[in-house]
Amino acid sequence: MTKPKVLISDALSPAAVQIFRDRGIEVDFQPNLGKDKDKLAEIIGNYDGLAIRSATKATAKILEKAAKLKVIGRAGIGVDNVEIPAATAKGIIVMNTPFGNSITTAEHAITLMLALAREIPQADASTQAGKWEKNRFMGVEITGKVLGVVGCGNIGSIVADRGLGLRMKVIAFDPFLSPERAKDIGVEKVELDDLLKRADFITLHTPLTDKTRNIIDAAAIAKMKKGVRLINCARGGLVDEQAVVDALNSKHIAGAAFDVFVEEPATSNVLFGHPNVICTPHLGASTTEAQENVALQVAEQMSDYLLTGAISNAVNFPSITAEEAPKLKPFIALAEKLGSFAGQLTESGILKVQITYEGHVAEMKIKAITSAVLSGLLRPMLGEINVVSAPVVAKERGMEIDEIVRAAQSDYESLITVTVTTERQERSVSGTVYADGKPRLVDIKGIRVDAEFGKSMIYVTNEDKPGFIGKFASLLGDAKINIATFHLGRVAPGSDAIALIEVDGAVPADLLTKVQALPQVKQVKALTF
Numbered sequence: 001m002t003k004p005k006v007l008i009s010d011a012l013s014p015a016a017v018q019i020f021r022d023r024g025i026e027v028d029f030q031p032n033l034g035k036d037k038d039k040l041a042e043i044i045g046n047y048d049g050l051a052i053r054s055a056t057k058a059t060a061k062i063l064e065k066a067a068k069l070k071v072i073g074r075a076g077i078g079v080d081n082v083e084i085p086a087a088t089a090k091g092i093i094v095m096n097t098p099f100g101n102s103i104t105t106a107e108h109a110i111t112l113m114l115a116l117a118r119e120i121p122q123a124d125a126s127t128q129a130g131k132w133e134k135n136r137f138m139g140v141e142i143t144g145k146v147l148g149v150v151g152c153g154n155i156g157s158i159v160a161d162r163g164l165g166l167r168m169k170v171i172a173f174d175p176f177l178s179p180e181r182a183k184d185i186g187v188e189k190v191e192l193d194d195l196l197k198r199a200d201f202i203t204l205h206t207p208l209t210d211k212t213r214n215i216i217d218a219a220a221i222a223k224m225k226k227g228v229r230l231i232n233c234a235r236g237g238l239v240d241e242q243a244v245v246d247a248l249n250s251k252h253i254a255g256a257a258f259d260v261f262v263e264e265p266a267t268s269n270v271l272f273g274h275p276n277v278i279c280t281p282h283l284g285a286s287t288t289e290a291q292e293n294v295a296l297q298v299a300e301q302m303s304d305y306l307l308t309g310a311i312s313n314a315v316n317f318p319s320i321t322a323e324e325a326p327k328l329k330p331f332i333a334l335a336e337k338l339g340s341f342a343g344q345l346t347e348s349g350i351l352k353v354q355i356t357y358e359g360h361v362a363e364m365k366i367k368a369i370t371s372a373v374l375s376g377l378l379r380p381m382l383g384e385i386n387v388v389s390a391p392v393v394a395k396e397r398g399m400e401i402d403e404i405v406r407a408a409q410s411d412y413e414s415l416i417t418v419t420v421t422t423e424r425q426e427r428s429v430s431g432t433v434y435a436d437g438k439p440r441l442v443d444i445k446g447i448r449v450d451a452e453f454g455k456s457m458i459y460v461t462n463e464d465k466p467g468f469i470g471k472f473a474s475l476l477g478d479a480k481i482n483i484a485t486f487h488l489g490r491v492a493p494g495s496d497a498i499a500l501i502e503v504d505g506a507v508p509a510d511l512l513t514k515v516q517a518l519p520q521v522k523q524v525k526a527l528t529f
């Protein structure tokens with residue numbers, strides 16, 4: 001087996017390189033490549049994995065060239081530099097390391113708050129310039145002040161904790177923060193307007209979304225206390241930078257500290273040069289500890305996925321642990337094949353896909369199995385699709401996806417039934433995995449069979465009348481097609497029957513025409529798995 005190949009295109013800790021090598025993955029460490037999008041586009045096609053921080057922009061244009069790419073690993077939290085829909089559409093898993101730099105970033109926010117309170121950078125510059133301006137720098141105390149945390153997730157809650165440690169009163173606005181969690185972490189949950197009105201220091205810790213873009217604009221600033229100090233260590237775009245400059249000029253805001261900017265790298269910005277502004281170049285996550293954490297974690301996660309199929313911290317696919325991956329694997333293979341069987345027999349638009357999980361399989365990660373059914377189902381129609389992209393494509397096509405989970409209703413320990421409703425008909429197919437780990441087809445349209453999925457198969461529905469098998473077999477013999485396995489099923493003597501035949505090699509179209517012409521035959525189809 002050839003080794004998977006990973007490109008590291010940003011300044012990750014070299015610890016990641018070692019992990020990839022130790023896990024048997026070939027790795028190219030090009031820490032400055034993220035800044036050169038043309039070069040990245042030129043070489044991305046050679047890699048199975050891409051490990052990045054925030055400098056690399058994994059745009060749809062770059063991803064177009066990523067023919068082999070299976071996973072993008074973000075050594076950090078924000079994945080706003082990756083076009084997730086484009087990655088998902090190409091079946092690329094996008095994973096991040098959601099906790100590795102939280103403490104470090106929270107500490108940066110607290111550092112900026114203290115620096116604002118005592119004007120440390122300004123006092124440092126003045127002192128080192130030989131000015132000794134003891135009367136110019138009059139700070140404010142932190143103790144007893146109100147800290148307003150906007151976004152109280154991983155980082156926001158650590159900031160809140162540190163704020164409480166500094167004897168501040170901490171209030172938080174976060175629509176997804178439960179009252180119990182607020183109580184546990186010792187913050188008062190408030191509405192945004194209340195926070196704006198009461199806080200002496202406001203610190204932002206939300207992702208940048210359509211709802212949070214410019215959450216701090218001129219109108220929000222107008223509601224703030226005079227003399228408030230503002231810290232943004234989350235994402236550029238949460239704050240209207242010009243509105244902050246205006247409020248600093250009018251002294252409504254006493255000071256602002258920014259680690260992140262609307263345009264990055266920020267080599268010029270309206271905030272720059274204001275005496276009450278402190279800026280750092282997106283250093284929130286930049287400590288040795290955090291960088292080691294995220295680099296190690298992303299390299300392990302990417303290696304797990306490339307080598308075992310285990311998925312953790314993916315933003316576009318459910319997690320699958322290393323323990324679950326081998327158990328899921330045969331069911332994912334079964335699901336792909338059941339979906340593929342249904343897809344190859346489908347001739348009109350799919351309206352609904354119902355997947356019923358019975359027995360042991362019902363206790364597994366069925367989301368992943370459902371994705372595999374959809375990928376198998378859609379591939380005959382769409383070609384380029386996989387378990388990551390299939391659910392999105394199915395949704396885009398307006399298909400209704402229904403999952404039913406229930407205890408075993410038959411002798412099978414586990415049974416998956418895929419029922420596809422099209423504009424013309426409803427078709428059901430069931431399968432299981434035997435102890436040998438091989439997927440088996442056990443029911444087609446309510447007719448029991450027991451067949452493995454061969455590479456090349458012929459599926460026939462016919463009237464159960466004597467003479468069919470002899471004529472069919474001689475047509476195959478005339479065409480020099482060797483039969484590998486032959487499975488028959490019927491509901492009752494004389495009723496509708498099916499035949500599922502595995503053959504060696506491809507099935508020629510003219511053979512299908514001849515089989516179709518047999519008097520007992522209703523439908524014949526060549527299937528490949």
Ligand SMILES: NC(=O)c1ccc[n+]([C@@H]2O[C@H](COP(=O)([O-])OP(=O)(O)OC[C@H]3O[C@@H](n4cnc5c(N)ncnc54)[C@H](O)[C@@H]3O)[C@@H](O)[C@H]2O)c1
Nearest residue numbers: 078105151152153154155174176205206207233234284285
């Ligand atoms: N400066 C840096 O270097 C740096 C480092 C790490 C993370 N970050 C950024 O910090 C931010 C927070 O990261 P995190 O790990 O704490 O994320 P998180 O997902 O754990 O927390 C985000 C919180 O924001 C809340 N939220 C979502 N929409 C909101 C809204 N409209 N109003 C108020 N709250 C809302 C969520 O409920 C959640 O609790 C992210 O933007 C991340 O990219 C920056």
Ligand SMILES: O=C(O)[C@H](O)COP(=O)(O)O
Nearest residue numbers: 053054055076077078285
């Ligand atoms: O989202 C993050 O993790 C931070 O913004 C850190 O970004 P960086 O890895 O580019 O420092």
